[in-house]
Amino acid sequence: MAEKIVYKKPDSLTDKIFSYCWGCGHSTVHKIIAELIDELGMREKTIAVAPVGCAVFAYDFWNFDTTEAAHGRAPVVATAIKRVHPGHLVFSYQGDGDLASIGMAEIIHTANRGENLTIIFINNTNYGMTGGQMAPTTLIGQKTTTSPAGRNIKQNGYPIKMSEMLAQFESVKYVERVKVTNAASVIKAKKAIKKGFLNQLNGTGFSFIEVLSACPANWRMEPLAAKAHIDGVISKYYPVGLIKDIK
């Protein structure tokens, strides 16, 4: 009986087994990116920039060219790569500590220059790799290792809404916030990232996709409870959906 292949690992993934924590969103997002790059036929013309944070190991899992960047600097490293190889698909993949804190200047100026890039922003409301410290995105009242009593507005201000902020820039063409908590939301997330990649390939310009992603280990939650926390709590402050789309 002839075999019919109904599913296979994308060529854009290596054979290395994901080393992320149980229930962490990185594995899911890494995989849908790899699937998309296969689907777009771009494996041999993609250059990715990995952040400092848990996803620094992205290059262990992606089977396309990937560079490290210093903490927060991924958008400007990506800018230069894209300017050198304008026909390639270039994207940065960054967490919220990387992008919304130490890399704030880099992301704002890259957006404002309207670089023809795709930025994938993984928001899990804390510094995952260093053990769960408070990030600019940490929710009000959220307990972290550096806000043990919960984030306090008076001392720490309000959580930054990167997507809404970047959407203000004239040169920013596409901003969408998605989540990866169940099959339906993963399909939507994949569609959004695909749009971000296509925008780059057809020259539309700067695209920014924010992914609400679970961090069960640092949230001290079981994986399913962490995903329910995104659906029930986090996405109330960071609403998912299309924020900006300009042709």
Next chain:
Amino acid sequence: MTTGKQLIKGNTAIVEAALDAGCRFYAGYPITPQNEIPETMSWRMPEEGGTFIQAESELISINMVFGASAAGARAMTTSSSPGISLMQEGISYMAGCELPAVLVNVMRGGPGLGNIAPSQSDYFQAVKPGHGDFHIITLAPHNISEMYDYTFDAFDLADKYRIPVMILADGLLGQLMENVELDRSRKPALLNAPKPWALTGASGRKGQRIVSLLMQPGALEKHNMDLNEKYNLIKKNETRHELAGMEKSPEYLIAAFGTCARISKGTMNIAADAGIKTGLFRPITLWPFPYEALKEAAKKVKKVFVFEMNLGQMVEDVRLAVGDDSKIEFYGRPGGGVPTAEELFEFIRGKVK
């Protein structure tokens, strides 16, 4: 700028040398006294078909250069002392990732915001850069021809060893106009040499990576040892210096780099007129420092006068080379002070009578 004899500014010479060497990516941020470099690059680079980006900070400049270099381009950034401080993180990453690039520091006075006068206050941060166990090649020009020549050479050196190369100039060399004879017929030797490590898209191969993060036990230690092997090769092959006036069997040696070496050549003439014979030892590579050559030259003299536009930075390497502190006499001017040839001569006369 054409070939042959011409009047040019140091900062302009750097731009033209970079373009002649095949540099096609430049990112820079305004800071005095090097502004002519980004200003000229903003129109000269597009003329040559390359990319000019006015970065929004020196952090952005250096990380753009990181990206361009990772993508296989010949890339450069330039700045002055406080801006170089900001770049040190990126320089360390480039050293760890073994990415070639050319960096220019047109030094000014410090610490802090300091001033905008010529200084040699960054010898330390050039030869002992950033965090981690690494080196970068540092070249110190002392006239405008060398601003062109050393910058041109720096790109081949960077590619040959996959290492950042710094041109350590100062505000005087950046702003000075000089009538120089430029040979622009030279072709960069390694411009078209393959860069199999560069990220160009995984065409017909597996994806590859550029990283400095090595978490496996022992991996980073091995990487450091591999880097050290490369550094030893650079020390062996690329250490450069100029030794002048030794044919007259001088009793005294002056050790100085960059602008101070230039001024010291005037001091040598004044000293000769006063019957004091001096030689000049000018390190061209500050890293690798020419320890052996200086050690040999110092054996032939009674004293080594070390002149710097700082309060004593290179003198530490001179002491290591000479190995006899009683022979060393240091004179330095910090904070943008530029000594005159006469001033240096008076110091020598005061020590030798």
